[in-house]
Amino acid sequence: MARISVGKLTATAILAGGLLLAGCDKPDDLKSFATKGPPSAEPTSAPASLPSPEPVIPWLLLTDDNLHDPENPALPLLQEPAEALAVLAPAQEGNFVDWVAALRSGEISPRTNVYPETKIRVIDLDILMTDTAAMPVVRFPHRPHTEWLDCKNCHDKIFVAKRGANPVNMFRILQGDYCGQCHGAVSFPLTQCQRCHSVPREQVLRMVPE
Template identity: 55%
Template sequence: MRWLRRPAVYVAMLAAAASAAPLPWLPLAADGVHDPAAPGLAFLQQPAEALAPLPRDSAGNLVRWVQALESGAIAPRSTLLGHTPVRVLDQDIIVSRFRSMPAVKFPHRQHTHWLDCSNCHPFPFADKAGANKLSMVAILNGEQCGLCHGAVAFPLTECNRCHSVSNEALKREAAK
């Protein structure tokens, strides 16, 4: 995770998001990923120009990507090839442990707008109910959900975005 190596940049990003100040997306030449001497860099759109109009978030790269998609602020290509079928699955999976944390709601629809089923099945997740042993340790180590969350999707510090279903409500529902 790049922000771990640049804590001052991450703290500045959080402070800016909280104060609604101009967002501090680094120019590509200074982001530590792009070669500042590459001649092609002049043809790329800078992050501040590309991301500033999108719905703001308080974490990660400061963009609420699902909100941007659902509001029509962005319309990503669903496939590289026009003849490839797009499969959007509108099904939520509740991972319930009935422990101290609320249960996890995994929304397939939001994920399949961006990714084909084959991005996650059969690796890192078997496509059979109960076949996956989820582990926060594995996720925090960049495995399972951590392959994307903490890297290109909202960070793992936003626990309530996944742990969003009251265990008490699930227990009441199960008792019916």
């Protein structure tokens, strides 16, 4: 009996703390970029008293990011991340932009080269990394990678272009080697396991002859 009440008390305390925090979570100066636009029509069936869920704005203002100096007179000239990123294909983490999707759909068309003589190399070749223990097999697609990068960015500095020559493992990746040189720093974070570990083992077994 005493145990249950302790548990309940803690749960209540945490809930109360959470509610308090929810209040603190929205600083007044955080401009609401995502809420701009025409107000959507209220569904007729919903009671009017129910508040609509607040849209989450994942991008901080430059003045609030603990990095930019608010005293810098040139700061207002810089573009706010939310202004540029809110209109692109959404993702759950990182910049909250699915950069590959944004490129594919033509939402962005970043330049491929500055020197006219630079050769643009894109290759469509998938590599399966099967040594993944209990996790689904990793499918490395060359195409989206070469749409952003040149072969020389990875070969042979980060990855030797030879099957089985790269002892990739998650520890090294989390340390910033191999895939971790970009993923976790600028490309989508290492918490999005399923974007790499994407092929069920059974499917690979069916593809490989006995």
